[in-house]
Amino acid sequence: MKLDLSLTVNGEAISARVEPRMHLVDFLREVLDLTGSHAGCEHGVCGACSILVNGEMVRGCLMLAVQAEGAEVWTVEGLTESGAIAALQEAFVARNALQCGYCTPGMLVAAATLLKANPSPTREEIREGISGNYCRCTGYHAIVDAIEEVSRA
C-alpha cells in the first residue's frame, strides 16, 4: 500500500507516493536523494538525522514521511543553499568542529536551533543545547567553540 504525500522540501514542492511505514529520513535520502541527512541509530538517540520541519528541529528517524504531509522541511542541503547556516558552517570548518562529518548536518541544525532560541548562550548552555546530538570524533570541545564564536559575531 502506498499513500500520496505532498510537502515542501528545501523550498521545492514535492509530490510522491510512499509506503506509510517509510521514515522521513529514509524518504529524504532514498526517494529525494538528499543524502546529507544521516541515519545514525534509527531510534531517536544520536541526532544525526536532525532536520527542520515547520521550523522545529525533529528526528527524521522518529517521524514517518506521511506525517510530513503539507509540511515545510529543510535539510542541510537547502539550509546550505539558502545561506541560513553559513556562519555556522564557516566556523565549523575554521575551528575543525567536525572530523568524520557524519554527525555534522544534524549538529548544524541543532546549533542553529539553539542560537535561534538563545542568541547568546554560555558554554554550558551550548553544551546542553547540543546534548541531543552525538559526536564520536571531536569530544565536542571544538563544536562548542565554533558555536560560541558564531554567537559572539
Next chain:
Amino acid sequence: MNELSSVDRPNSYIGRSVPRPNAKRLVAGRGQYVDDLRLPRMVHVAFLRSPHAHARILSIDSAAARAAPGVVRVVTGAEMAEVCTPWVGVLHHLKGLKSAPQHALAVDRACWQGEPVVAVVARTRAEAEDAVGLVEVAWGELPATVDMEAALAEGTPVIHPALGDNLAFMREHVGGEPDACFADAESVVVQATFHTGRHTGVCLEGRAILADYNPAEGRLTAYHSNQAPHMMQTVFAKHLGLREGDVRVICRDVGGSYGIKVHVYPDEMATAALSKILGRPVKFSADRMEGMVSDIHARDHRIAARAAVTKDGVITAMEIDDLTGIGPYSVYPRTSAVEGNQVVNLCGGPYALRGYKARTTVVFQNKTPTCQYRAVGHPIATTVTEGLVDLAAEAIGMDPAELRRRNLLADDVYPFKNHANLSFEGLSHQACLTKLLAMMDYEALKAERDALRAKGVYRGIGIASFIELTNPSPFMYGIGGARISAMDGATVRLDPDGSVAIASGVTEQGQGTEAMLAQIVAGAVGVDIARVRVTTGDTETTPYGGGTWASRGAGIGGEAALQAGHALREQILVIAGAMLQAAPEALDVRGGAVVDRATGAERLPLEELGRIVYFRGDTLPKDLPRELVATRHYTPKDYPFAFTNGAQASYLEVDVETGFVTLLKHWCVEDCGTVINPMLVDEQIRGGVVQGLGGALLEHCVYSPEGQLLSGSLADYLLPMSGEMPDIQVAHVETPTKESALGAKGAGEAGTAGAPAAVQNAINDALRPFGARVFAQPFTPARILTALGKI
C-alpha cells in the same frame, strides 16, 4: 623546529593550523558515505542473526522468505561456504595463538548472539528485512561459555572442541628482578584488581559496504567504509577466489572508524560474496542494533596487579596478571590476542623499574568477538600502571605528582630499552609532567580541592602518564604473516595548470589525513596549499599502503609524501634550469613559481612550465627528462614502533549521595614529535580523551549470564554527550623522531590511552576521605555508592 630545515622552507605549512580541505564538503552535507551511493541494478542484503549465544542450526526453512515481495536470493551458511572460504585469525609471531575457522555465514552452529546466519537479498533494505522475519530456523541451544573467569575451568564447555580448550593465547614475560624487588623487606607492596569494561566504538556511520562484482570482467569493486583498503583487497581476493589485481576497494568518506573498521567482518565478506553470486551490486549497511552485536568489542579485561615501592619513593617493580575474553573467534587478520599482548608490553612503560613481570591469558567465550579499538591495550595498561602509582603514593604518604616525578624515565636516558623489551628512541615524560602541572596549576587546584572538602564537596585530582605506540613497522603484523602493509607510498604530480595532485596510501576517516598530506606537499614542492588536491582510499589509483590505523598516517604516509614532494621539486628545477639556462641549484620553487634561489625573484610560473612540458615539448632539449610526477615510499626501519608519551589530568567532583561524577576539567600534554597541524592534533587528542572518558564512565556492553547483550541499543549503551563532557586543554612537547625527515610520530590514540586512568585516580582522590576506592570501569554511580558502602 631547528632540526627541520629541510621542511621549514617558504610555503611551509608544517606547524600551521590549516583548515581541512575536505571539511567544507562535509558541512554542506555533500559527503559520500557508502550508504549514500547507489548503482544500477543494486540490491540490498539483510541478515538473520543468531538470537542465541551458542546454538546448533538444526534446519533452515526459507521458502516463505524466498516468495516474499522483492526478494532476489536467500543464502545459507552452507551455500555461502561454496563461494567464500573460511579464515583463521592467527599471527605466527604471537606464539601459540589458536583460533577456529570462521565463516561468512555460520555453518551448523552459531557462536555468539548476533552472528550472521542467513543472508536475504532484496530490492530494498526494507523488503530484505521483511523476508528475514519469514526465515524459520530450528535452533538447538547449546550451553554458553560467557564468564571469562570460568572459561578455563573444569566442566566449562569448550567452544571449539578441535582446539582442546578455551585458551586462545597466553604470554608471560619477566624482565629484570621483580621477585627480589617484591621480597625486599624495606619496600611496601600495593595491589588491586582492575576491571576494564567491555565496550565498543559506535561509529556514527555503521559499517557499510557496496560490493559490485562485474562478471564480464571478473572484477570486484567494493565501496567500503574501511580504514585499510589494500588489506581488504587482499582479503576479498583470497577468500572469494579472485586475483588481487581483480579487486578494487574504494573508501570514500568514512563516518568514524577508531579501529572498528579495520577488521574482517563476516557480514561484509558475505556481501562481497553475494555480489559475486548474483553478478550485480549488493549493499549492506549495518543498522545500529546489529552493529552493537557485530562490530568488534574491546577491553574486556580483569587485571590483578601489584607494585613494590620503597619507603623513600622508588617504584621498583610491577607484576601484572591479565585475563581477557575475546568472544568465540580471534578476529581476522589482526587477531584478538594483540590487546592482551599490548597490556603485557605497556604496563609500567613510563617508569624506570628494576623488575617487571606480566602475563596475559586470552580466552574464548560466547560473546561478540573483540579486537583492536582505538589505543589498543593502552587505556588498560595505563589504568593499571597509574592506579598502582597512586596506591603507592598513598601507601608511603607522598604526593602522587612527586612520586611520578621521581620515577618517570628521565628525559636524557634515551635511547632506552625497558624491562618489557620496548625500545624508546626519545621520550619526554618529565617535560610533559612539568608542563601538565603548570598548565593545571596543580598546587592551586589541590588547595581548592582541600578547601571544598572541608565544606563537604568532594573533588578529586587524577594524573596519568602514559606511552603510546605509533608508526608501526613490519614487526606489528607483517612478521606474523599478515599481508598488512607497514609501508606507505605517495605519488605527487604537477599538472599543466601548475596545480599539484597527491595520491596516498594512507586513508582519511576525519583525522585530517588529507589536510596533513596537502600541508606537507605544498611545502615540499613550493606551492600554495590551495593548489594541492589529495586522493586517498582507492586501491586502483593510490600507491600500495597500509591505510590509517595505529597512529601511522602522518608519521609514515606523511614522510612518503614529503619525500615525493621533494622529488617533484627536483624534477621541476631540472626542467626549469634547462628552460632558463640556469643551474637547478640556483633556482627554487616558491609560491607556485620557479624563483631565483638567492634573491627570490620570480623566473617562471609553474603553469608556464607545465604548458611548455605538456604541450610544447618540442621546444625543450631532446635529452631533458620530462617527468613531473614522483612516487616515494616509506617504512620505519630503525625501531619496531615510534613510541610517544604524554601526561593527562582530570579534575572532577563526586556526589557522594548519588554517586554521580561531574567532570570539571581535563588536561593533556603529549609529545607526537613534529606537530604538522596543531589544531588537528589537538582535536585528535580531545576526541581521543572523550572516547577514553566514555569507557571510563559510561560505555558498557553488559551481558546476561546466558550471553545476551543487554545494552544493545543507544538507549541502554551510554555514550558521552556534550553536556557532561569537560573542556579539554591540550599542550605539546615536541621530540621529533630522527628516523624520518618529517619527524612526526602519531597522535591519534594518546587521548584515549590516558583518560580513563586520570579519571580513575581523580575519583579515588575524591573518595579518599571515605577510604573508598573503585577499580572497575565503567565507574558508574552504583559502583561508587557500593564502594562508599551506601548500597
